[in-house]
Amino acid sequence: MLEQRVLLTLKNKRACLNVWKLRSLWRSSVRCFCSEKDDDKIPAAGQYRSTWKILKEEFKGIKEGNLNSMQSEIPRETDFLVIGGGIIGSAIAYWLKQKNPKGFSLTVVERDPVYTRASSMLSAGGIRHQFSIPENVQLSMFTTEFLRNIKEHLSVLDEDPPDVQFNHQGYLFLSRPEEAESTMRRVKMQRELGAKIELLTKKRLSQKFPWLNLEGIECGSYGLEGEGWFDPWSLVRAFKQKNISLGVEYVKGEVIGFDFREMNGIYEGKPTTRKELQSAIIKDEKNKRKELSVALPVEPRKRYVYVVHCPNGPGLEAPFTVNHNNVYFRREGFGGYYICGVCPERNEEPDISSLDVDYDFFHEKVWPSLASRVPAFEQLKMRSGWAGFYEYNTVDQNLVFGQHPYHKNFFFANGLSGHGVQQAAAIGRAMMEYVLDGDFKTIDLSRFSFDRFLYDETIIEESVV
Numbered sequence: 137m138l139e140q141r142v143l144l145t146l147k148n149k150r151a152c153l154n155v156w157k158l159r160s161l162w163r164s165s166v167r168c169f170c171s172e173k174d175d176d177k178i179p180a181a182g183q184y185r186s187t188w189k190i191l192k193e194e195f196k197g198i199k200e201g202n203l204n205s206m207q208s209e210i211p212r213e214t215d216f217l218v219i220g221g222g223i224i225g226s227a228i229a230y231w232l233k234q235k236n237p238k239g240f241s242l243t244v245v246e247r248d249p250v251y252t253r254a255s256s257m258l259s260a261g262g263i264r265h266q267f268s269i270p271e272n273v274q275l276s277m278f279t280t281e282f283l284r285n286i287k288e289h290l291s292v293l294d295e296d297p298p299d300v301q302f303n304h305q306g307y308l309f310l311s312r313p314e315e316a317e318s319t320m321r322r323v324k325m326q327r328e329l330g331a332k333i334e335l336l337t338k339k340r341l342s343q344k345f346p347w348l349n350l351e352g353i354e355c356g357s358y359g360l361e362g363e364g365w366f367d368p369w370s371l372v373r374a375f376k377q378k379n380i381s382l383g384v385e386y387v388k389g390e391v392i393g394f395d396f397r398e399m400n401g402i403y404e405g406k407p408t409t410r411k412e413l414q415s416a417i418i419k420d421e422k423n424k425r426k427e428l429s430v431a432l433p434v435e436p437r438k439r440y441v442y443v444v445h446c447p448n449g450p451g452l453e454a455p456f457t458v459n460h461n462n463v464y465f466r467r468e469g470f471g472g473y474y475i476c477g478v479c480p481e482r483n484e485e486p487d488i489s490s491l492d493v494d495y496d497f498f499h500e501k502v503w504p505s506l507a508s509r510v511p512a513f514e515q516l517k518m519r520s521g522w523a524g525f526y527e528y529n530t531v532d533q534n535l536v537f538g539q540h541p542y543h544k545n546f547f548f549a550n551g552l553s554g555h556g557v558q559q560a561a562a563i564g565r566a567m568m569e570y571v572l573d574g575d576f577k578t579i580d581l582s583r584f585s586f587d588r589f590l591y592d593e594t595i596i597e598e599s600v601v
């Protein structure tokens with residue numbers, strides 16, 4: 137057990153990232169137990185991507201050379217600690233550290249350095265500007281810009297420039313007559329924010345995408361620029377590589393709890409005692425797990441991605457297509473492969489104790505819808521699939537961002553419910569502004585604060601895929 141003084145950021149559950157900041161001048165301490173977890177025991181998440189194998193190879197590269205990835209020693213002192221080194225944690229680490237690389241220390245604690253079950257690696261990698269909430273549009277639009285300039289942001293001396301393999305095919309959302317009005321409203325708002333979204337009538341849809349069966353469809357909204365999909369692993373790796381070059385320390389360990397200390401002060405003229413966060417407890421396999429005390433309405437929800445083969449399916453120009461019932465597909469590579477899926481209904485939520493894939497769900501819920509919308513898909517062949525966890529905000533399926541209402545040195549950045557990969561770069565920047573400047577300088581995310589749950593206010597995103 138080590139006694140340490142720290143500033144820290146935390147990811148307290150599988151699906152949420154919590155950011156802690158404990159000012160070193162408060163003489164905070166952290167108790168750390170170095171993790172000796174055997175990663176071979178973590179079940180791989182799916183067959184198709186062989187995530188485990190891919191990541192193992194990547195990690196081998198990291199270990200052997202350029203990334204100099206994980207440190208086994210948890211440092212004695214750090215100014216900031218990010219818990220969870222997935223895409224959100226790594227983006228936050230990047231934006232904080234690039235602001236002043238020598239100004240403070242920053243540590244990322246990651247329990248699974250090969251990211252076997254990290255959502256970022258198991259996502260579909262989609263990026264779209266078509267959301268119903270303006271901030272979500274802005275967040276994703278910023279990521280597009282970030283990816284456009286990725287070489288300036290994330291290049292590292294003596295390394296190849298990062299390439300996240302952005303496919304600029306756009307998103308296509310299909311709407312039935314009863315949804316047409318809300319689609320038009322959304323598109324208007326998206327355009328006002330500068331997104332290049334086209335509203336397509338049924339006639340235009342059939343001209344542009346002749347492989348679609350448009351029965352029951354009134355119109356579609358189509359992203360002309362900046363939307364598509366990219367390889368999330370390459371982006372995480374690029375963030376990580378850059379972070380390490382900036383002096384961020386990635387350490388292996390699992391944060392399992394926090395310690396508090398009592399602070400005496402005067403509030404509204406009366407002596408008060410309040411608890412202040414002072415330490416993070418990092419798990420050693422030998423130590424019993426403790427429950428965290430911070431409750432968030434965020435939980436893991438299992439989502440399947442299926443890989444199908446259909447040589448006669450839509451061609452290279454096919455967008456990331458979302459049917460009116462949210463069944464989606466997109467091309468995967470160039471050999472007639474596609475990935476597809478849909479969120480289960482509330483009463484169908486799968487068990488989350490494993491990442492096993494339910495292929496019956498594909499046959500019952502996904503394929504019929506795909507085949508009726510794209511007749512060529514009647515001939516598709518199932519190849520494989522994988523599962524991952526959405527960090528699901530059970531209240532309003534949206535970001536939870538900013539300061540904890542009670543613990544002022546604790547910050548949230550989680551709950552994105554399926555759109556975190558495409559917003560991570562912007563969320564990282566927002567956290568840097570919020571923590572270092574004390575305010576939002578670019579995109580105002582104040583509506584996403586934790587406090588909305590205390591006041592029963594919700595921000596419902598209509599376009600959850």
Ligand SMILES: Cc1cc2nc3c(=O)[nH]c(=O)nc-3n(C[C@H](O)[C@H](O)[C@H](O)COP(=O)(O)OP(=O)(O)OC[C@H]3O[C@@H](n4cnc5c(N)ncnc54)[C@H](O)[C@@H]3O)c2cc1C
Pocket residue numbers: 147148149150151152153219220221222223224225245246247248251253254255256257258259260261262263389390391392439440441523524525526527550552553554555556557558559
């Ligand atoms: C099937 C699927 C499809 C998706 N498709 C898309 C998409 O098309 N577009 C999009 O934008 N988003 C998509 N998402 C959502 C996206 O993947 C997530 O929003 C995003 O990856 C969240 O990033 P994260 O860094 O918070 O989580 P993660 O990538 O899960 O990273 C969190 C990390 O924290 C570590 N950790 C957790 N707890 C602790 C602890 N206590 N101590 C130490 N380390 C800890 C974990 O090991 C993990 O590596 C999809 C998700 C899934 C599952």
